[in-house]
Amino acid sequence: MTTFQPDAGRLVADLSMMVAIPTENPPGCEAALVPFVSDALRTAGFDVEIDEYAPGRMNVVGTLSNGTGPVFALNTHMDTVPAGDGWTRAPFEATQEGDRLYGRGTCDCKGSLASMLEAARLLAATRDTWSGTLLAVFVGDEEVASAGARHYAKHCTPIDFAIVGEPTSNTLFTAHKGSLRPIVEVAGVTAHSGTPELGRNAIYDAARLMMRIEKHHDDVIRHITHPLVGNASLCVTRISGGKADNVVPDACELLLDRRLVPGESEDAAKQDIQTLLDAVAASDGVRARITGYKPTTGGATQTAAEAPISLASLEAVRAVGIQDAGPFGFQGACDLVHFCDTGASGVVIGPGNLAHAHKPDEYVTVEELVDAARIYIGVVRRLMAPHMTAGQ
Known part of the structure; x- marks a missing residue:
C-alpha cells in the first residue's frame, strides 16, 4: 500500500x-x-x-x-x-x-x-x-x-x-442552523406632517409590530432548541421608512432574520411569521404583509x-x-x-x-x-x- x-x-x-x-x-x-x-x-x-x-x-x-x-x-x-x-x-x-x-x-x-x-x-x-x-x-x-x-x-x-x-x-x-429573511412592509396612510392625525404613521405601526416580534422571540422562538446548535431566533435587522421630511409615512419596510434549528422547516417558519402578522393586525390594526424573502444560505x-x-x-x-x-x-x-x-x-x-x-x-x-x-x-x-x- x-x-x-x-x-x-x-x-x-x-x-x-x-x-x-x-x-x-x-x-x-x-x-x-x-x-x-x-x-x-x-x-x-x-x-x-x-x-x-x-x-x-x-x-x-x-x-x-x-x-x-x-x-x-x-x-x-x-x-x-x-x-x-x-x-x-x-x-x-x-x-x-x-x-x-x-x-x-x-x-x-x-x-x-x-x-x-x-x-x-x-x-x-x-x-x-x-x-x-x-x-x-x-x-x-x-x-x-x-x-x-x-x-x-x-x-x-x-x-x-x-x-x-x-x-x-x-x-x-x-x-x-438555517436562515430565513422575510421582507415585511407595513402600510400606513399619508398626510401632511403638520396634521399627522389625518394619516396613519407606518413607522409608528412598524414600532408596534417590532415590539410584538421581540415578544414572540422571547416567549416562543428562543425556546425552540437543539442540543448542538442552541436556540432558534427571530429579530429585526433592518428598517426603512418615510419619503419626505414633511410627510407622514405611508410605508415602512422591515427585514426579519429567522434562524432555524435542525428539525424546523422553512414552510412552518414562514407560516408562524404570517400568523404573527395576522394577530397584530387583529389586535392593533397594523397592516403588514410579507413582500418577499432575501436570499440566504438555506435551511x-x-x-x-x-x-x-x-x-x-x-x-x-x-x-x-x-x-x-x-x-x-x-x-x-x-x-x-x-x-x-x-x-x-x-x-x-x-x-x-x-x-x-x-x-x-x-x-x-x-x-x-x-x-x-x-x-x-x-x-x-x-x-x-x-x-x-x-x-x-
Whole structure:
C-alpha cells in the first residue's frame, strides 16, 4: 500500500496564490479563481467540468473514478466576504508570521480549499488505498445565497458521502442552523406632517409590530432548541421608512432574520411569521404583509452521530491528535444542507477558527492546513476502502 503525507510548503504556496486572487462576494467574482483550481485538479488526474450556473458565476467539479464503491464529495466554496477595513496586513497578500498565514479567505474558506486540493492530489496518487468515485466540488456564492451549491444539488448525480469545508478548528460539526429573511412592509396612510392625525404613521405601526416580534422571540422562538446548535431566533435587522421630511409615512419596510434549528422547516417558519402578522393586525390594526424573502444560505440540517461518516470523521480527527473532536454544531449556516438534500450523508470539517472568519487579519495556521488534509484523506480511506459499499 502506498501512502504520502501532505506537503506543508505546497499548501502554503497554494493558499498564498489563492489569497492573491480576490473573490469577494458581493459582487461575486469566483471566476477569477477557477483557472487555478481547475488546473490543479486536472494535473492531479481529475476530469474537470466548469459549471457556469449564472453569467460569470461558476462551480468547479472534478471527478476521479477509481473502480466500484461509494461516491464521496469534498466540497467548499471559492468566494469570500469583502475585505473591508481595519487590516494591519494586506488582505490580498498572504503574510506568513510563524505558523500563521494571514489574508482574506485564509480561514473562510480558501484554507479548506487548499487542504482539499492537497488531499485530492494525494488520494489520486494512492488509488490502491480506496475504491469508488471521488468528487471535488468547489462552488461559488456560499457567502450570500448558496446559488452555486443549490444549482449543483439540483443537477448532480447521487452522492453517498460529503465533507463540507468550513472553519471548525478541524473538529467535527454534524449540524448547522438555517436562515430565513422575510421582507415585511407595513402600510400606513399619508398626510401632511403638520396634521399627522389625518394619516396613519407606518413607522409608528412598524414600532408596534417590532415590539410584538421581540415578544414572540422571547416567549416562543428562543425556546425552540437543539442540543448542538442552541436556540432558534427571530429579530429585526433592518428598517426603512418615510419619503419626505414633511410627510407622514405611508410605508415602512422591515427585514426579519429567522434562524432555524435542525428539525424546523422553512414552510412552518414562514407560516408562524404570517400568523404573527395576522394577530397584530387583529389586535392593533397594523397592516403588514410579507413582500418577499432575501436570499440566504438555506435551511438547517443534521447528520446522526452514529452515521458512518460521523464515526469515520471522529476517528480521523482524533488521529491527528484532537481529543475534543465533537460532534458540534454551527450557529450559522453553510452548504451542508444542500448536499444532504441530495441524499448524501455529510459533515463539516475544516482548518481555521470560526472566530477569526469575516474579520480583519483573518488567519489560519500551517499545522491546521496539514492536519485538515490528513483528516480528509483519512475519512475517504475509511469510507472508501476497497470492496466497501455505500453505507458500510
